[in-house]
Amino acid sequence: MTTRIIALVLLGLVMGFILLMASVSFFVRDPLPIVGANQTLLLHTAEISPQIRTSVAIDGGYRVDLTVEHAEAQDPQVVLRPVGGQAIILDTGLDSSGAWSGSGQMTRPGRWELVLTDGAARETLPFIVRE
Template identity: 85%
Template sequence: MTTRIIALTILGLVMGFIILMASVSFFVRDPLPIVGPNQTLLLHTTELTPQIRTSVTIDGGYRVDVTVEHSEAQDPQIVLRPVGGEAIILDTGTDSGGAWSGSGQMTRPGRWELILSDGAEREIMPFIVRE
């Protein structure tokens, strides 16, 4: 009888652990995008209209190139910063199609925010830079 109780207890603990691990996907609804060296991350606004398309490219030395494609009626302000930190300085310019581009040096891996402002509207797009 005691052997069955021990076996049922172990079975209950194992099943509880499996159910806990399976339920993690229900808690993580919108994971942050992850980008690493020599990769490009594509981001699109959901709160700003018309939609602004952004690409963030990081090279092997963590130098970042940001390209922002927007409509002619928009004049977005762009800030790139680590979460809880100061914004990095971006060398900016526009190409012949009117797309905004900037480049700068990232200071560390971890959580970053690309903040786009167009007038009174503002959207924060978080992402993770991995090593």
């Protein structure tokens, strides 16, 4: 009888642990995108209309290349910064298709923000840079 009680308690603990791990997906609603060295991350605005599409490409030395595709009527201001830190300096220009492009050196891995401002509309696109 004692063996059955111990087995049922252990079964209850194991099932409780499994249910707890399965419920994590309900708590994390909108995870941040993650990008690493030699990868490209595609982001787009949800609050600015018409939509602005961005491409964040990071090379092996954590040098970042940004491409911001926008409508001709838009003139977005772009800031790339670590969360809670100062914006990095970007060498900017326009590519052959008229899209805004910039490049700079990322200072550290961790949480970053791409801040797009178009007139009065402003949107922050967070992402994580992994080592």
